[in-house]
Amino acid sequence: NAGVMQNPRHLVRRRGQEARLRCSPMKGHSHVYWYRQLPEEGLKFMVYLQKENIIDESGMPKERFSAEFPKEGPSILRIQQVVRGDSAAYFCASSPVGQGGTGELFFGEGSRLTVL
Amino acid sequence: DAKTTQPPSMDCAEGRAANLPCNHSTISGNEYVYWYRQIHSQGPQYIIHGLKNNETNEMASLIITEDRKSSTLILPHATLRDTAVYYCIVRGSNTGNQFYFGTGTSLTVIP
Numbered sequence: 001n002a003g004v005m006q007n008p009r010h011l012v013r014r015r016g017q018e019a020r021l022r023c024s025p026m027k028g029h030s031h032v033y034w035y036r037q038l039p040e041e042g043l044k045f046m047v048y049l050q051k052e053n054i055i056d057e058s059g060m061p062k063e064r065f066s067a068e069f070p071k072e073g074p075s076i077l078r079i080q081q082v083v084r085g086d087s088a089a090y091f092c093a094s095s096p097v098g099q100g101g102t103g104e105l106f107f108g109e110g111s112r113l114t115v116l
Numbered sequence: 117d118a119k120t121t122q123p124p125s126m127d128c129a130e131g132r133a134a135n136l137p138c139n140h141s142t143i144s145g146n147e148y149v150y151w152y153r154q155i156h157s158q159g160p161q162y163i164i165h166g167l168k169n170n171e172t173n174e175m176a177s178l179i180i181t182e183d184r185k186s187s188t189l190i191l192p193h194a195t196l197r198d199t200a201v202y203y204c205i206v207r208g209s210n211t212g213n214q215f216y217f218g219t220g221t222s223l224t225v226i227p
Contacts, residue, residue, distance in 0.1 A: 004159070033214075033215075035217070041219070042203070042217045042218055042219045042220060043154075043160065043203075043217040044217075045214050045215065045216060045217075048214065056214065059214075089157060091159055091160070093159075093160075104150065104162040104165065105160075105162065105215055106162070107159030107160045107161070108159050109158060109159045110157070110158075110159055112157075
């Protein structure tokens with residue numbers, strides 16, 4: 001059973017470009033979470049999605065950031081018009097149960113975005 | 117979700133037990149205590165979780181005080197590969213509760 005797969009593992013963008021980060025959850029998991037980790041800091045919750053629905057986006061910046069988890073295909077975190085402050089590691093996690101359960105999250109290895 | 121307080125860093129000799137404390141004095145009745153760790157810059161890894169009883173698995177033991185205001189993660193025989201940042205998280209089982217990671221404890225296992 002493959003783990004949570006994230007790609008690309010490393011992404012370099014210039015200021016003003018768009019970044020797209022992909023996350024394929026573990027098989028059988030329909031709940032996906034995105035976290036951001038700035039250098040030397042802890043993980044910050046961004047958004048929680050189920051298939052085709054955003055459940056909680058309270059940690060997502062209001063502008064330039066969006067997330068989706070379509071019926072088919074991976075979850076995508078999209079950052080438009082990137083700025084240097086967006087440079088961070090972005091981690092995706094999945095779980096077989098939603099927020100109402102006590103199950104743990106399974107994390108991917110992260111996508112590291114560098115904005116020049 | 118209740119906040120947690122952890123020491124920023126700890127050292128442990130290789131082969132000894134590592135005892136990592138966590139205070140969660142505002143924990144409520146339906147909130148679980150979870151422990152994760154992050155080795156270098158890898159994705160966080162689940163270790164263990166519990167509600168009020170002590171728990172043990174192949175990785176660690178979790179000791180929760182009777183009043184549930186604090187807990188201790190025990191790595192019985194620390195190895196160099198256990199060097200990581202350890203996060204203590206309190207999370208409710210109700211809809212709307214997230215895993216919120218603090219700054220954790222940076223554990224260094226010394227040869």
